[in-house]
Amino acid sequence: MEKALLIDITKCVGCGECSAACAAAHGFGAPTSELDGTNYTAVTQVGDLYARHLCMNCKEPTCVSVCLVGAMTKHENGPVVYDFSKCIGCRYCIQACPFFIPKYEWDKTFPAVMKCNLCYEREGTACTDACQFGATVYGDRDTLIAEAQRRVAENPGMYVDHIYGLKEVGGTSVLYISSKPFSELGFPTNVPDEAMPKLSWVVVSQIPKFAVATGVLLFGIHWITARRQEVLKAEALEREAK
Amino acid sequence: MKWEIPAWILVVIGIIAAGLRFVYGLGATTALTNFFPWGIWIGFDFICIGLAAAGFTIAAIVHIFKLKRFESIVRPSILVAFIGYIIVVFFLIVDLGLPLSAWHPLVMWNPHSVMFEITWCILLYSSILILELLPVLLEKLDLKNRLSGLLSAFLKFCSPAIVVTGVILSTLHQSSFGSLYLIMPSKMSALWYSNIIPVLFYISCLAAGLAMSIVTQIAAARQMGHKVNFKLLEELSSYIVVILAVYGTVRFQDLIARGVLMTIFSLSFQPLMFWAEIIIGIVIPMILLINTTTRHMESGVHLASWCVLGGFMLNRINTTIIAFNIGMIYIPSLIEIAVVVGLVAAGFLAYSYISKNFNIF
Numbered sequence: 001m002e003k004a005l006l007i008d009i010t011k012c013v014g015c016g017e018c019s020a021a022c023a024a025a026h027g028f029g030a031p032t033s034e035l036d037g038t039n040y041t042a043v044t045q046v047g048d049l050y051a052r053h054l055c056m057n058c059k060e061p062t063c064v065s066v067c068l069v070g071a072m073t074k075h076e077n078g079p080v081v082y083d084f085s086k087c088i089g090c091r092y093c094i095q096a097c098p099f100f101i102p103k104y105e106w107d108k109t110f111p112a113v114m115k116c117n118l119c120y121e122r123e124g125t126a127c128t129d130a131c132q133f134g135a136t137v138y139g140d141r142d143t144l145i146a147e148a149q150r151r152v153a154e155n156p157g158m159y160v161d162h163i164y165g166l167k168e169v170g171g172t173s174v175l176y177i178s179s180k181p182f183s184e185l186g187f188p189t190n191v192p193d194e195a196m197p198k199l200s201w202v203v204v205s206q207i208p209k210f211a212v213a214t215g216v217l218l219f220g221i222h223w224i225t226a227r228r229q230e231v232l233k234a235e236a237l238e239r240e241a242k
Numbered sequence: 243m244k245w246e247i248p249a250w251i252l253v254v255i256g257i258i259a260a261g262l263r264f265v266y267g268l269g270a271t272t273a274l275t276n277f278f279p280w281g282i283w284i285g286f287d288f289i290c291i292g293l294a295a296a297g298f299t300i301a302a303i304v305h306i307f308k309l310k311r312f313e314s315i316v317r318p319s320i321l322v323a324f325i326g327y328i329i330v331v332f333f334l335i336v337d338l339g340l341p342l343s344a345w346h347p348l349v350m351w352n353p354h355s356v357m358f359e360i361t362w363c364i365l366l367y368s369s370i371l372i373l374e375l376l377p378v379l380l381e382k383l384d385l386k387n388r389l390s391g392l393l394s395a396f397l398k399f400c401s402p403a404i405v406v407t408g409v410i411l412s413t414l415h416q417s418s419f420g421s422l423y424l425i426m427p428s429k430m431s432a433l434w435y436s437n438i439i440p441v442l443f444y445i446s447c448l449a450a451g452l453a454m455s456i457v458t459q460i461a462a463a464r465q466m467g468h469k470v471n472f473k474l475l476e477e478l479s480s481y482i483v484v485i486l487a488v489y490g491t492v493r494f495q496d497l498i499a500r501g502v503l504m505t506i507f508s509l510s511f512q513p514l515m516f517w518a519e520i521i522i523g524i525v526i527p528m529i530l531l532i533n534t535t536t537r538h539m540e541s542g543v544h545l546a547s548w549c550v551l552g553g554f555m556l557n558r559i560n561t562t563i564i565a566f567n568i569g570m571i572y573i574p575s576l577i578e579i580a581v582v583v584g585l586v587a588a589g590f591l592a593y594s595y596i597s598k599n600f601n602i603f
Contacts, residue, residue, distance in 0.1 A: 035276075036276065062425055065354045065355065065425065066355050066356070066357060066425060067352055067355060067357075068347050068352055068355040068357040068358035068361055069346045069347055069350040069351075069352060069358075070350055070351070070352040071350075086343075086346060086350050087339075087340060087343065087346075088338055088339070088340050088341075088343040088344055088346050088347070089338045089339020089340035089341070089343070090338060090339075090357060091279035091280065091339065092355070092357050092422070094276060094279040095279050095280050095426070096425050096426055098426070098428050098429065100276070100277065102276075103276045104268075104276060104279060104339065106267065106268055106269025106270075106274070106275070106276075107267055107269040107270065108267060108269075109264075109267055110339075110340060111267070111268065111269075111339045111340070188428060190428045191428045192427065192428065196425050197354060197425070199424045199425050199427065199437075200354075200356050200421055200424040200425045201354060203356075203421050203424060203440060204353070204354065204355075204356055204359060204421065207359060207414060210414070211410050211414060214409070214410045214413055215406060215407075215410055218302075218306055218406045218409055218410070219402070219406055221306055221307065222305070222306050222308075222402050222406065225306070225307060225308035226308065226402075228308075229308060
């Protein structure tokens with residue numbers, strides 16, 4: 001069953017307990033107001049609202065697709081998990097993530113990529129347990145989508161009709177609902193609805209065919225040009241013989 | 243030689259800069275951030291790989307299309323390519339966060355990743371370049387034993403296969419450098435993001451590779467004081483015109499097809515950089531190489547080739563850095579610049595040393 005988080009921005013009071021619980025669970029110091037190498041989730045104030053940012057844990061993650069050594073893995077139940085022992089530090093995941101999520105430990109000699117992994121080693125997440133206002137809830141993704149749709153449908157004046165993460169990049173394991181458009185809250189809204197990995201897979205998947213075709217073509221040309229030279233040589237010999 | 247002393251100084255500064263990067267870490271020594279995790283080191287990887295296209299283009303012209311008159315350019319061009327790839331390896335060592343794990347792609351595979359394909363292509367193509375340069379080494383060593391004789395004969399026998407494999411691998415990874423960006427449509431300016439970016443990268447590297455061959459021929463002739471075979475360079479430059487015409491057409495047709503042509507007329511930094519790339523890399527060289535006076539002059543062809551290289555470098559820097567609409571600016575740190583300058587200087591020194599001491603020209 002795919003698990004997910006539903007974050008209701010209208011319920012968040014900006015107390016920051018989620019960030020603090022997250023930092024404690026992962027052994028970080030006091031959380032800052034920005035995502036970085038020692039902060040998996042940050043609460044930012046936008047007007048009278050508080051938007052919490054964390055890894056979207058996409059259904060078909062860009063980071064998993066681009067990582068050449070497979071250091072990023074999508075777990076069946078939702079989390080996208082990073083494996084330091086495989087990483088070589090190319091930072092393609094940071095460069096490619098459409099949500100600007102993975103962060104690097106820039107100040108370390110052997111830096112790791114840091115991002116939320118939905119507390120994959122336990123049931124539920126530290127941030128959900130810490131939230132006393134129900135702004136973040138943990139559960140089955142389908143159940144949470146139904147719940148989000150219900151809240152939006154029952155309170156049309158209160159919510160914008162957009163569940164962020166339902167369709168973005170093919171769906172994510174973190175879902176948001178809000179009373180303000182997401183573009184005003186600092187969420188990237190120009191991301192496509194299709195899963196991103198397809199964009200490069202359409203090309204990469206053709207490589208074997210392409211390599212064979214190029215090889216045949218080049219050997220063909222080589223065969224013709226070599227043959228032409230042989231013929232020229234033979235003709236020259238014939239002329240000499242006459 | 244006069245230029246070699248300053249070049250050595252630059253190399254030493256580069257080594258010190260690289261040392262600082264390893265002692266103090268990427269964060270303290272570079273301008274890289276979570277918003278710009280790829281900087282000019284990656285940009286110069288792209289440039290060096292593109293200029294190294296000299297190797298496979300000239301090898302294909304001579305060994306596959308059998309235009310034997312270009313035979314004298316093959317070795318210098320393959321040497322350019324080889325040095326280009328070695329420089330890239332050094333860039334990767336300083337740029338990778340965990341360079342000690344650089345061997346991981348050999349055993350940990352993710353075929354979905356464009357980076358995975360590029361890594362393997364570069365690895366295999368570097369091996370091909372070594373095989374293509376091996377005869378030079380064997381000639382120099384002149385061992386006169388049976389083994390080296392057999393090896394030379396074997397390399398000669400395999401030559402078509404080696405060249406064809408090299409061209410395939412080059413075609414794949416030259417275009418794949420563009421494919422790296424296919425997955426980032428929402429982050430990049432439409433002036434550079436395109437679903438045919440691999441095609442654009444491939445065509446542009448062909449022009450840059452030939453221009454690099456011309457420039458190195460002229461530079462080597464001046465250094466060694468012999469006359470350059472201008473007829474050959476003139477013919478190469480005529481190929482460049484055709485490639486640039488195709489490239490320009492595809493580039494603009496792509497902008498039109500994606501409906502973003504009008505954005506090039508807005509007055510801001512990105513369109514300005516776009517025009518710089520187009521005017522320096524396509525318009526000026528095409529004028530120089532079509533004009534009946536300048537195209538028959540060595541200085542005209544020389545200048546046109548430098549313009550092609552300049553436009554090519556601009557395109558790669560634009561694609562890797564300028565195209566990103568992150569809302570922040572990345573300006574490389576002095577240490578990043580020192581490493582780039584040092585490595586380029588080392589490349590020149592290596593080229594000069596090898597061409598003097600081995601049978602390259």
